[in-house]
Amino acid sequence: MSFKVESEIHCCGGKLLKLSHDSSKTGTSMNVNVYLPQQFYHKQSDKIPVIYYLSGLSCTPQNVSEKAFWQLQADRFGFAMVFPDTSPRGEDVPGDPANGWDFGLGAGFYVNATQQPYAKNYQMFSYIHDELPTVLDQFFKNPSLDFLDNIAITGHSMGGFGAIAGFLKHYSSKKYKSCSAFAPIVNPSKVPWGEKAFGGYLGSDAAAWEQYDPASLIQKVQNNGTDRILIHQGTSDPFYRDQLKPELLLESVKGTSWEGKIDLELVEGFDHSYFFVSSFVPQHAQFHAKNLGLI
Numbered sequence: 001m002s003f004k005v006e007s008e009i010h011c012c013g014g015k016l017l018k019l020s021h022d023s024s025k026t027g028t029s030m031n032v033n034v035y036l037p038q039q040f041y042h043k044q045s046d047k048i049p050v051i052y053y054l055s056g057l058s059c060t061p062q063n064v065s066e067k068a069f070w071q072l073q074a075d076r077f078g079f080a081m082v083f084p085d086t087s088p089r090g091e092d093v094p095g096d097p098a099n100g101w102d103f104g105l106g107a108g109f110y111v112n113a114t115q116q117p118y119a120k121n122y123q124m125f126s127y128i129h130d131e132l133p134t135v136l137d138q139f140f141k142n143p144s145l146d147f148l149d150n151i152a153i154t155g156h157s158m159g160g161f162g163a164i165a166g167f168l169k170h171y172s173s174k175k176y177k178s179c180s181a182f183a184p185i186v187n188p189s190k191v192p193w194g195e196k197a198f199g200g201y202l203g204s205d206a207a208a209w210e211q212y213d214p215a216s217l218i219q220k221v222q223n224n225g226t227d228r229i230l231i232h233q234g235t236s237d238p239f240y241r242d243q244l245k246p247e248l249l250l251e252s253v254k255g256t257s258w259e260g261k262i263d264l265e266l267v268e269g270f271d272h273s274y275f276f277v278s279s280f281v282p283q284h285a286q287f288h289a290k291n292l293g294l295i
C-alpha cells in the first residue's frame with residue numbers, strides 16, 4: 001500500500017486531499033480525492049464518519065470535488081467525503097473497442113469483471129467496498145476518521161447504481177448505514193448502458209447480471225427496520241426515460257419489505273448535470289447525517 005499526496009487544497013473549512021495509490025485489485029494506480037472537514041482540523045470530533053460518493057460515466061474524482069459542493073455540507077455536519085475514480089486507468093488497461101464513453105475507461109460500473117480482457121483490471125466492486133476503505137484507514141492511521149464502520153454511500157447515475165448495488169449486497173452486514181442516489185441507473189439489466197456494461201464485464205449469463213442489479217437485489221434482502229433509500233431524479237434529464245427509469249425500482253419492491261421505503265423525488269425541470277446534483281446535495285447530506293448519528 002503506497003499512497004501519494006498529489007495535492008492538499010484548502011477548501012471551505014477543511015482540506016481536499018488529492019491522492020493516488022497502487023491498487024492490488026485493479027493492478028493500477030488509482031486516483032481518489034478525500035475531503036476532511038473543519039471538525040477534523042479543529043479536533044472538534046473524536047469519530048468523523050465517512051460518506052463514499054461514486055461518480056457517473058466519464059467522470060474522474062475531480063468533477064464531484066469541483067461541482068457538487070459536498071464540502072460545505074461536510075463542514076456543516078462533520079463528516080468526511082471520499083470521491084473514488086470510476087475505473088482503472090493506464091496505457092495497458094483495455095477500454096471500449098467502440099471508443100464510447102459508456103464502457104471501459106471512466107465507466108467501470110463498480111462490478112468485478114469476469115470477462116476478458118477486462119477481468120484483470122476491472123475489479124471495481126472489490127476495490128470500492130473492500131480495498132479502498134481498508135487502505136484509507138491504514139494510510140490515515142487516525143482514530144478520529146472512521147473509514148470502516150460508521151459509513152454511508154451515495155452516487156450519481158452509474159455511481160447511483162454502484163451505491164445502491166453496494167449497499168444492498170452488503171445489507172446483511174449493515175456495512176453502510178445509509179444509501180442515497182442522484183439519477184441512478186436502477187435496473188441496468190433492462191437499459192442500454194447496463195446491457196452494454198454487464199455484457200462486456202460479466203458476459204451473457206443472466207444470473208451474473210442479477211447479482212448486481214438493484215431491482216433484483218432489493219427483492220432478496222429483508223428490510224425489517226426503518227431504512228429508506230433517498231433518490232432524486234430530474235424530469236428534464238435526457239437519460240431519465242431510456243437509461244435511468246427509477247420507477248422500475250418502485251415496481252420491483254411492490255409487495256416486498258421495501259415497499260414504501262424508497263423515497264423517489266422527481267424534481268421538475270432538472271437535468272442530469274452537476275447543476276442538478278449540487279442542488280440536492282444538501283438534502284442528501286442531511287439524510288446521511290441523520291443516519292450516521294450526527295444530528
Ligand SMILES: N[C@@H](CCC(=O)N[C@@H](CS)C(=O)NCC(=O)O)C(=O)O
Pocket residue numbers: 055056057058059063067101156157158272273274
Ligand atoms: N460525456 C457524456 C456525458 C456523460 C454524463 O452526462 N456524465 C455524467 C455522469 S453519467 C457526468 O457527471 N458528467 C460529468 C460532469 O458533468 O462533470 C457526453 O459527452 O454526453
